[in-house]
Every structure is written in structure tokens, then in C-alpha cells.
Amino acid sequence: MNEICDQVKALCQHAKSAAPALASAAGEIRNNVLASFAALLRQNQQRILLANEADMTAARESGLSDAMMDRLLLTPARLEDIAAAMEALVMQEDPIGLGTVRTRPNGMEIKRIRVPLGVVGVIFESRPNVSADIAGLCIKSGNAAVLRGGKEAIRSNTAIVEIVREALSAHGLPADCVSLIPFTDRAGAQALMEMRGLVDVLIPRGGKGLIQNVVENAKVPVIETGAGNCHLYIHRDADADMAVSIAINAKTSRPSVCNAIETILVHQDMADLILPRLQEALESRGVELRCCPRTLAVIGGKAAKEADWATEYDDLIAAVKIVDSLEEAVAHINRYSTGHSETIVTKNTAAASYFTGAVDSACVYVNVSTRFTDGGCFGLGAEVGIATQKLHARGPLGLAALTTEKYIITGDGQIRI
Amino acid sequence: MNEICDQVKALCQHAKSAAPALASAAGEIRNNVLASFAALLRQNQQRILLANEADMTAARESGLSDAMMDRLLLTPARLEDIAAAMEALVMQEDPIGLGTVRTRPNGMEIKRIRVPLGVVGVIFESRPNVSADIAGLCIKSGNAAVLRGGKEAIRSNTAIVEIVREALSAHGLPADCVSLIPFTDRAGAQALMEMRGLVDVLIPRGGKGLIQNVVENAKVPVIETGAGNCHLYIHRDADADMAVSIAINAKTSRPSVCNAIETILVHQDMADLILPRLQEALESRGVELRCCPRTLAVIGGKAAKEADWATEYDDLIAAVKIVDSLEEAVAHINRYSTGHSETIVTKNTAAASYFTGAVDSACVYVNVSTRFTDGGCFGLGAEVGIATQKLHARGPLGLAALTTEKYIITGDGQIRI
Numbered sequence: 001m002n003e004i005c006d007q008v009k010a011l012c013q014h015a016k017s018a019a020p021a022l023a024s025a026a027g028e029i030r031n032n033v034l035a036s037f038a039a040l041l042r043q044n045q046q047r048i049l050l051a052n053e054a055d056m057t058a059a060r061e062s063g064l065s066d067a068m069m070d071r072l073l074l075t076p077a078r079l080e081d082i083a084a085a086m087e088a089l090v091m092q093e094d095p096i097g098l099g100t101v102r103t104r105p106n107g108m109e110i111k112r113i114r115v116p117l118g119v120v121g122v123i124f125e126s127r128p129n130v131s132a133d134i135a136g137l138c139i140k141s142g143n144a145a146v147l148r149g150g151k152e153a154i155r156s157n158t159a160i161v162e163i164v165r166e167a168l169s170a171h172g173l174p175a176d177c178v179s180l181i182p183f184t185d186r187a188g189a190q191a192l193m194e195m196r197g198l199v200d201v202l203i204p205r206g207g208k209g210l211i212q213n214v215v216e217n218a219k220v221p222v223i224e225t226g227a228g229n230c231h232l233y234i235h236r237d238a239d240a241d242m243a244v245s246i247a248i249n250a251k252t253s254r255p256s257v258c259n260a261i262e263t264i265l266v267h268q269d270m271a272d273l274i275l276p277r278l279q280e281a282l283e284s285r286g287v288e289l290r291c292c293p294r295t296l297a298v299i300g301g302k303a304a305k306e307a308d309w310a311t312e313y314d315d316l317i318a319a320v321k322i323v324d325s326l327e328e329a330v331a332h333i334n335r336y337s338t339g340h341s342e343t344i345v346t347k348n349t350a351a352a353s354y355f356t357g358a359v360d361s362a363c364v365y366v367n368v369s370t371r372f373t374d375g376g377c378f379g380l381g382a383e384v385g386i387a388t389q390k391l392h393a394r395g396p397l398g399l400a401a402l403t404t405e406k407y408i409i410t411g412d413g414q415i416r417i
Numbered sequence: 418m419n420e421i422c423d424q425v426k427a428l429c430q431h432a433k434s435a436a437p438a439l440a441s442a443a444g445e446i447r448n449n450v451l452a453s454f455a456a457l458l459r460q461n462q463q464r465i466l467l468a469n470e471a472d473m474t475a476a477r478e479s480g481l482s483d484a485m486m487d488r489l490l491l492t493p494a495r496l497e498d499i500a501a502a503m504e505a506l507v508m509q510e511d512p513i514g515l516g517t518v519r520t521r522p523n524g525m526e527i528k529r530i531r532v533p534l535g536v537v538g539v540i541f542e543s544r545p546n547v548s549a550d551i552a553g554l555c556i557k558s559g560n561a562a563v564l565r566g567g568k569e570a571i572r573s574n575t576a577i578v579e580i581v582r583e584a585l586s587a588h589g590l591p592a593d594c595v596s597l598i599p600f601t602d603r604a605g606a607q608a609l610m611e612m613r614g615l616v617d618v619l620i621p622r623g624g625k626g627l628i629q630n631v632v633e634n635a636k637v638p639v640i641e642t643g644a645g646n647c648h649l650y651i652h653r654d655a656d657a658d659m660a661v662s663i664a665i666n667a668k669t670s671r672p673s674v675c676n677a678i679e680t681i682l683v684h685q686d687m688a689d690l691i692l693p694r695l696q697e698a699l700e701s702r703g704v705e706l707r708c709c710p711r712t713l714a715v716i717g718g719k720a721a722k723e724a725d726w727a728t729e730y731d732d733l734i735a736a737v738k739i740v741d742s743l744e745e746a747v748a749h750i751n752r753y754s755t756g757h758s759e760t761i762v763t764k765n766t767a768a769a770s771y772f773t774g775a776v777d778s779a780c781v782y783v784n785v786s787t788r789f790t791d792g793g794c795f796g797l798g799a800e801v802g803i804a805t806q807k808l809h810a811r812g813p814l815g816l817a818a819l820t821t822e823k824y825i826i827t828g829d830g831q832i833r834i
Contacts, residue, residue, distance in 0.1 A: 024774055102796060108785050110795055117807055118777070200807055221808050242830040249832035356825045357441055360535070363824040368525050371833035372826065378527055379519060390534055390617055390821040391638050392809040404807040407780040408773045409789065413659040415666035416788035 004183050008191035011179055012146055012198040015119045018174035019144035023116045027094035029171055033139050037167040038086040041132070044163055045079055051159040052128065059126075059152050067256055071127045072152050082132045085382050089140045092381045095399040096142045108411035114403045116142035118200035121192050122384075123148045123214055125206035128156035133382050134205070135164045135178045141402035144177045146199060148192050150206075151184030158182075193218040205385050208312055223392060223401065225385030228258030228340035229312045230370045233329040233355070235346035236267040240274055242367060243345040244281050247318075249369040250343070252285045256314050258386060259341050259373040263309060263319040265329045266295070271322050275299045282318060292321040309336045326351050330358045337361055339388045341370040362388060362395035421600050425608035428596050429563055429615040432536045435591035436561035440533045444511035446588055450556050454584035455503040458549070461580055462496055468576040469545065476543075476569050484673060489543045489569050499549045502799050506557045509798045512816040513559050525828035531820045533559035535617035538609050539801075540565045540631055542623035545573035550799050551622075552581045552595045558819035561594045563616060565609050567623075568601030575599075610635040622802050625729060640809060640818065642802030645675030645757035646729045647787045650746040650772070652763035653684040657691055659784060660762040661698050664735075666786040667760070669702045673731050675803060676758050676790040680726060680736040682746045683712070688739050692716045699735060709738040726753045743768050747775045754778055756805045758787040779805060779812035 022030070041048070052074040059072055099112040120143045124130045131147050138145035149157040157180055165175035181188045193202060196219045203223045204214035215224055232250055234243045250261040266274055271294070279289060279299045289295075290304035308319040309332070323329045333342050343365035344355040352366040363373045363386075373396060375383025380398035387393045393401035439447070458465070469491040476489055516529040537560045541547040548564050555562035566574040574597055582592035598605045610619060613636045620640045621631035632641055649667055651660045667678040683691055692715045696706060706712075707721035725736040726749070740746045750759050760782035761772040769783040780790045780803075790813060792800025797815035804810045810818035 020775060104794070104796060108789065221806070223808070239830070245830060245832055253833060352827070358437060361823075363826060366825075366827040367830055368826050368828035369832045372525065372831070373824075377521070377833065378824070379521060389638070391640070394821050395824045404811050406778075407790075407795070407812045408783075409780060409785050410769070410783040411785035413656070413662060413784055414789070415662055415786045416670060416794065 004187045005191045005194070008181055008183070008188065009195065009198070011181060012119065012192070012195045014176040015144040015146050015179060016198050018176035019116070019118050021174055022139070022144055022177045023118070023142045025142065025173060027096065029173070030139055030142060031090045033167050033171045033173065034086045034090045034136055036170050037136065037139070037164050038083040040163045040167055041079060041083040041086070041160075044159070045076060048079060048156065048159045048163070049074060049076070051155040055128075055153055055155045064152060068126055068152070072156075074128055074156060078129065082129050085133065086136045089136050089382055092140065092399065095140070095403050099405065106411075106414050108409055108414045111408040111410075113406055113408060114400075115406045117402055117404050119144045119146060119198060120402060121146045121148070121195065121199040121202040121220065123189050123192060123202065123204045123206070123210065125150040125210060126152040128153040128160060130205055131157040131160045131180070132164070134384065135161065137382055137384055137399060137402060138178065139164075139168070141399045143402055146179055146181065146192065148181040148189050149184070154184050189214075190217065193220065196220050203384055207314070223385070223387055223397065224389045225387050225397065226258045227312060227338040227388055228260070228386070229263070229310065229336060229338045230259060230261045230340055231263050231265060231333045231337060231342045232261045232370070233265040233333070233342070233344045234267060234270055234274055235326065235344055235348060235351050236269045237348040237351065238270060238274070238345040239347060240270070240277065243274060244277050246343065246345055246367075246369045247278055248281050248285065250371055251282060251287055251318050252316065253371055255316050258312075259370050260314070261318065261343075261370055262311065262313050263321065263336070265321050265323050265332060267326075267329070268294070268322050268324055271295070271298055275320070278320070285316070287316045287318055290317065290319045294322040295320045312338065326354060330355060334358075334360050340386060341365065341373040343368060343370050362386065421604045422608045422611070425598055425600070425605065426612065426615070428598060429536065429609070429612045431593040432561040432563050432596060433615050435593035436533070436535050438591055439556070439561055439594045440535070440559045442559065442590060444513065446590070447556055447559060448507045450584050450588045450590065451503045451507050451553055453587050454553065454556070454581050455500040457580045457584055458496060458500040458503070458577075461576070462493060465496060465573065465576045465580070466491060466493070468572040472545070472570055472572045481569060485543055485569070489545065489573075491545055491573060495546065499546050502550065503553045506553050506799055509557065509816060512557070512820050516822065523828075523831050525826055525831045528825045528827075530823055530825060532823045534819055534821050536561045536563060536615060537819060538563045538565070538612065538616040538619040538637065540606050540609065540619065540621045540623070540627065542567040542627060543569040545570040545577060547622055548574045548577045548597070549581070551801065552578065554799055554801055554816060554819060555595065556581075556585075558816045560819055563596055563598065563609065565598040565606050566601070571599075571601050606631075607634065610637065613637050620801055624731070640802070640804055640814065641806045642804050642814065643675045644729060644755040644805055645677070645803070646680070646727065646753060646755045647676060647678045647757055648680050648682060648750045648754060648759045649678045649787070650682040650750070650759070650761045651684060651687055651691055652743065652761055652765060652768050653686045654765040654768065655687060655691070655762040656764060657687070657694065660691055661694050663760065663762055663784075663786045664695055665698050665702065667788055668699060668704055668735050669733065670788055672733050675729075676787050677731070678735065678760075678787055679728065679730050680738065680753070682738050682740050682749060684743075684746070685711070685739050685741055688712070688715055692737070695737070703733045705734045707734065707736045711739040712737045729755065743771060747772060751775075751777050757803060758782065758790040760785060760787050779803065
């Protein structure tokens with residue numbers, strides 16, 4: 001452990017030393033690095049896919065689940081998506097630079113500028129595209145990045161990080177602006193969490209176990225992302241077809257992701273009409289329903305326990321509850337939600353307005369599937385994660401979340417009387 | 418302790434219940450509350466000054482220092498300043514409301530709006546004006562506030578909070594939008610730090626002991642403010658008169674505040690010229706100098722220890738060090754500074770530009786005293802504190818620091834393919 005800690009510390013020190021060169025590089029240079037990174041990803045397709053194949057083989061032998069295997073897999077099409085994402089970053093506005101300038105009555109000029117955070121640490125799981133995404137976002141925003149990915153993807157991540165380091169070097173920037181921690185066990189992550197003073201912010205990107213571990217154990221500031229106990233509320237004045245369509249999409253289109261719904265709340269006046277339709281639509285798609293007593297009285301099935309309301313299944317399971325009113329739905333959501341994404345289906349404008357005002361979550365939807373909570377879908381470009389906290393940044397995190405601000409005050413000898 | 422904890426919890430629950438009414442109140446209503454608060458502060462001048470007199474009497478009997486007594490004191494002029502600050506808040510732009518709206522290709526509309534944080538907890542010391550300032554900032558930004566002030570000011574704070582609660586009630590808002598914790602010992606503060614889920618953010622406002630205690634012990638998110646180990650660097654190309662003038666102002670105009678300087682760095686080529694002048698100017702104003710060995714060789718005096726470089730004296734003491742270069746000055750600052758405010762005195766534009774880019778602090782000055790780091794001096798209006806962290810907000814905290822954002826997405830049945 002001590003040796004791992006020392007090596008991670010050395011790596012973070014190199015990152016901190018490299019960071020100012022990237023932070024002070026012009027936006028054009030950072031964009032050129034990204035363009036080269038995209039080109040090198042394409043040129044090195046075979047090298048990356050071979051590394052990924054080795055990861056897949058090892059994963060298969062260790063009995064990784066099909067869902068996890070799918071997350072780990074890179075294909076030519078997926079690699080092209082990654083390269084295209086880097087090129088899309090080039091086109092995005094530079095988040096670094098001048099904000100406002102004001103001259104005060106005493107003649108001093110106050111510039112408020114956006115600057116990089118410094119060194120960004122990211123702990124993630126088995127998706128190798130995350131290493132490229134994060135490296136790209138950090139380069140665009142002028143931050144050095146220290147990545148610690150899951151063990152399943154270590155060969156793929158190593159290849160991708162080697163390539164981004166080549167892109168940095170090609171433009172005269174230190175390769176250490178992006179580095180990968182080679183230790184994929186807990187000690188590697190734990191060491192990164194302790195680097196107060198070297199790492200400016202830590203972003204856990206993955207499942208709730210990972211996030212909880214980082215939030216509870218990190219000594220460096222953390223941007224909390226991802227935990228999504230999301231809700232669909234079917235209001236009394238809902239369009240039934242739309243409610244069923246959104247339920248299917250939000251629950252089954254990708255049940256493992258954080259913006260999938262976990263609980264469906266149904267107004268009592270809609271219960272007899274909508275519950276049998278929901279049951280048919282969801283159970284035929286393999287969803288297990290866990291129902292409150294009143295729901296059981298309408299459609300039967302498995303009973304929900306108290307813990308179900310607070311559970312992010314990330315699986316083909318949905319909790320179902322009948323509520324008496326809009327207010328009860330909002331109270332239920334504000335009590336059990338992780339503050340990620342919630343949606344109401346209603347034709348009633350006043351009800352929609354009350355819901356969006358009173359629900360205390362990052363993204364509140366009206367007549368839209370929660371599955372859209374995503375930087376790309378929102379038009380924010382590549383995303384670091386979905387923040388469920390209120391400080392610093394909330395919702396899909398784009399480039400701005402990777403910056404802080406600085407005041408630069410210039411004068412000719414002003415003193416405060 | 419348990420009883421205190423229960424009572425603080427009940428008070429925070431009342432604040433959380435009251436918060437949505439304030440959060441959804443129109444900006445005009447919030448402004449009307451502030452205007453009434455200002456008027457009531459003037460109408461109740463005698464009541465507040467009597468309460469403050471009782472605080473002052475008790476403080477005198479307990480042997481409080483003159484400096485602390487001065488912080489505690491309210492006068493008609495100081496009360497008028499407080500009332501005027503509330504009226505100035507009325508004139509400030511509403512930080513709550515619509516940010517951007519964008520319609521996505523699938524027809525869904527995404528509104529990004531600024532919303533209040535919810536419940537803001539503030540722990541502060543003996544200045545009674547803080548209770549009014551914080552209450553005003555929270556009302557303007559739509560947040561409920563739970564205040565815990567120092568025991569010396571409990572009577573003054575109680576009177577001020579009673580008055581702001583009257584102002585809230587007068588406009589149909591719950592008085593519990595602002596409340597004061599009546600327990601002024603450690604247990605009262607500790608209880609507030611544990612209110613995760615009830616308090617959205619905690620802001621310690623006071624000396625470094627208070628801030629450190631809150632940062633280390635709070636279970637709710639904290640905005641770290643105030644610690645200021647600030648530096649003056651006298652560059653080789655400095656105007657000597659300006660350097661001395663800024664040194665005097667930044668060290669002696671108010672040594673107890675966080676934007677006063679603690680260490681003076683002098684380029685070796687300026688040492689023989691500037692050090693005797695600094696010594697004369699500062700020692701004649703009662704400043705004790707603690708000097709590096711090379712400085713001692715020029716002006717003699719007391720030797721600095723390693724700990725001096727990291728110390729925020731908040732007193733008439735300054736550490737002095739000779740450096741070989743601009744780079745060494747920047748490295749010294751980035752190593753020892755708390756990231757608050759630093760200034761360079763130089764006629765050299767390139768040196769100034771390097772300094773402002775490379776120094777990693779919230780406010781970096783060129784040829785200006787660090788004493789200007791202040792919301793009012795920056796033209797940001799009343800301030801919550803000076804943030805020395807990088808996440809959420811940095812530098813003088815105005816109204817925006819008391820908000821978060823929320824996405825509201827409206828459509829007609831959009832699902833994600």
C-alpha cells in the first residue's frame with residue numbers, strides 16, 4: 001500500500017507540475033491536441049482494438065456478466081464515435097478566458113476570468129470510452145487529468161492514454177497532462193482520494209457503490225455524480241398512451257443507466273385505467289413490478305418493501321405506488337429521490353408548473369422521458385457525469401464544471417482608505 | 418447535547434418547511450421584505466441598541482479584548498449602514514430565475530434556471546451586523562437561513578432576527594425563513610453541522626479556528642471562506658514609493674482582517690533599497706518584522722521560523738523574505754498561501770502577466786493593495802465571505818453563490834431512441 005501510495009503521489013506531482021503548461025496554453029493549441037488525438041485514435045484503431053480484445057478475453061475468463069462485457073467492448077464504430085466526440089469538443093466554445101471586466105471608481109480594473117481547476121482526478125469503472133472522454137474534456141478545459149479506471153479495461157485504457165499523451169507531446173505540451181494510474185485495485189483508488197493539495201477535484205464516474213465510496217472516503221473535494229433514483233409520476237390528467245410510452249422508454253431502453261426510472265407513481269384516479277396497461281407493457285419486456293398495497297389490489301403481483309422506494313435498481317425492476325394527489329407525489333419524490341431526474345405526464349399546465357417548481361432535483365421533466373438527462377442530449381457536448389449535488393454544478397456536467405474563476409485586479413498604486 | 422440537537426433539528430425542519438414559500442416568492446416580494454427590514458431596523462433603533470448595550474456590558478465584564486469589543490459594538494451610524502445595505506440589496510439584480518432556454522431538434526424545450534440552494538446555515542462570531550447581512554442575502558436569493566452567532570452578540574442578534582422575522586410576516590412569508598439558534602456554545606454549532614438533508618450548505622464566517630472546525634467537522638456541504646495568508650511581492654522593477662505605500666496599507670490599515678498581508682517577498686535586487694524603508698514605515702506603525710536570514714543581513718531584527726511562512730497573523734506582524742526571482746516568489750506563494758489574495762508591485766508588464774497567470778489564488782493584484790478583496794469594493798454588493806476554495810465559488814461571494822441551477826424540460830411525449 002505504501003509503495004502504491006508513493007507511486008500515485010509521484011504521478012499526481014508530475015500532473016501538478018505539468019498542469020500550468022496546459023492551463024496557459026491558448027485555446028487553439030488545446031484544440032489542436034484534440035484534433036490530433038482524434039486522428040491518432042483512428043490511425044491506431046488496430047492497436048486499441050487489440051488491447052480491447054485482450055481485455056475482453058480476460059473478462060470472459062473471469063466470468064464477467066454480459067452487461068459488463070458490453071460496457072467493456074470497443075468496436076470500430078464505437079472508436080469512431082470516440083474520435084468524433086473529440087472533434088466535437090474542438091468545435092465547442094473555449095470555457096477558459098475572460099468573463100467580465102469592470103473599472104471601479106478608484107480606477108482599478110477588475111477582470112473576472114474562468115481558469116482551469118488544475119488537476120482533475122477521475123475514478124471510473126469498466127467503460128474504456130470514459131478515459132478518452134475525460135482526457136478530452138480536461139484538455140479542452142486546460143486541466144491535467146489523473147485517471148484511475150477499472151481493472152477490466154486496463155489494457156484498453158492504457159492504449160488510449162498512450163495515444164492522448166502522444167497527441168500532447170506532438171504539440172509541445174507535457175505528456176503528464178494526462179496519466180493513468182496503473183493500480184486497478186482498491187489501493188490505487190484510495191491513494192488518489194488522499195491527494196489533497198495535489199488533486200483539485202475528484203470525480204467518481206460509475207455505479208453507486210463507487211460513488212458512495214469516493215464521497216465517503218475522499219479527502220480531496222468531490223463532484224458527486226450519477227446516483228439516479230428517478231421517478232415517473234402519472235398525473236390524473238395524463239395522456240395514457242404517452243404515459244405508457246414514456247414508462248417503457250424510461251424503464252427499459254437502458255435499465256442500467258442513471259437516468260432510467262426506478263419508481264412509477266400513479267394518481268389514484270388513473271390507477272384502474274393505467275396500471276393494467278403498464279403491467280402488460282413492462283412485464284412483456286421483462287420488468288418485475290414491486291407494488292404498494294393499493295397497486296396490488298388492482299393488478300396483483302409482488303409487494304414492495306419500504307426499501308424499494310429508496311432503491312436504484314439499475315435493472316429491469318420498477319416500484320409502483322398509487323398516490324392521492326400531486327402534492328403526495330412531490331413529497332414522495334423529494335423524500336426518496338437522489339435528486340437526479342423526475343418526470344410528470346400531464347395535460348394540466350398548472351400541475352406541470354407546480355411539479356417543476358416543487359421537485360428538488362437537477363432535471364425535472366414534463367411529458368418527456370427521463371432518459372434525456374445527458375450532456376449530449378442537452379446539447380452541452382461531451383459530459384463528465386450528471387451531478388446530483390447543489391454546489392458547484394448540477395445536472396449534466398459540461399466543460400464549465402471543470403473550471404473555476406479568478407479575479408485579476410490591476411491598478412497604479414491604489415490603497416484602501 | 419441531545420436536547421440541543423433535537424431543538425436545532427426542529428428549527429432546521431421548520432426552516433426547510435418554510436423555504437419553498439420564499440423560493441417561489443416573486444423577486445418583488447423578496448425586495449419588499451428587504452425594504453421593510455430596512456425600515457424596521459431604523460424604527461427599532463433603540464431596541465437594537467439597548468440589546469447591543471447589554472451585550473457590550475456583559476462582554477466588558479467578561480474581559481473581552483478591545484478589538485473584539487469593537488467588532489461587537491453597534492452605533493446609530495453602524496445600524497444605518499446595515500439598513501442601507503438592505504436597501505442596496507433591493508437594487509441588485511435578482512439572482513433567481515431564467516437563465517437560458519433552448520429547443521432541441523426533437524422539439525423538447527430545455528430551460529436552465531437559477532434556483533435558491535434551499536436552507537443556508539451560517540456560523541459566525543461576534544459581529545452582530547453579520548446576522549442582518551446574511552439574512553438579507555438569503556432573502557434576496559430566496560433561501561431560508563439558520564443562523565448561529567457567537568455568544569457575545571446573542572442579544573443583538575436576537576433583536577435583529579426578531580425584526581427580520583417581522584418583515585417576513587408582514588409580506589405573508591413564514592417567519593421561519595430566518596431563524597437564530599439560541600445555543601451559543603459549541604453544541605449549538607456542532608448540531609447545525611450535522612443537519613445533512615435539512616441544511617443544504619453551511620458557511621462559516623469568522624476566524625480561522627471557526628472555519629477549520631466547520632470544514633473538518635461538518636457533515637453538510639461547506640463553502641470555505643476567509644482564511645487569508647496573503648502576500649506582497651516587491652518585484653525588481655517595482656516603484657519603491659508605491660511598494661512602501663501598499664505595504665503600509667495592506668499590513669496596517671486593518672491587520673485583523675483576512676485581506677491583510679502576512680508575508681512580504683522582496684526581489685534581491687531591491688533589498689538594499691526597499692528593506693530599510695519598509696522597516697522604518699512598518700516598525701513605526703507598530704509592526705513586528707520576522708525576517709529570513711538574508712533580510713536579517715540587511716536590516717537585522719527577529720528571525721523568521723519555517724512556521725512563519727504559513728502563518729496568518731491577523732496582527733501587527735509581518736514575515737519578510739528575499740527571493741532570487743519572480744519564479745521563486747510565485748513558488749513560495751503557491752506553497753504557503755491559503756489562496757485568498759496576493760499582490761505584485763512592478764512596472765514590468767510581462768512580470769505582472771506571469772504573476773497573475775501563475776499564482777493560484779482567488780484574487781491576484783498588480784500594483785494594488787490586497788485590502789480591496791471585498792464584495793463591496795468589487796462592486797458585487799453585500800458579501801457572504803471570501804471563498805478560498807475552487808469549487809462552486811471563489812473570491813468575494815455575492816448572491817450568485819447562494820444559488821444552484823435546475824433544468825426544466827418540457828415536451829409532448831419525447832422518448833429517447
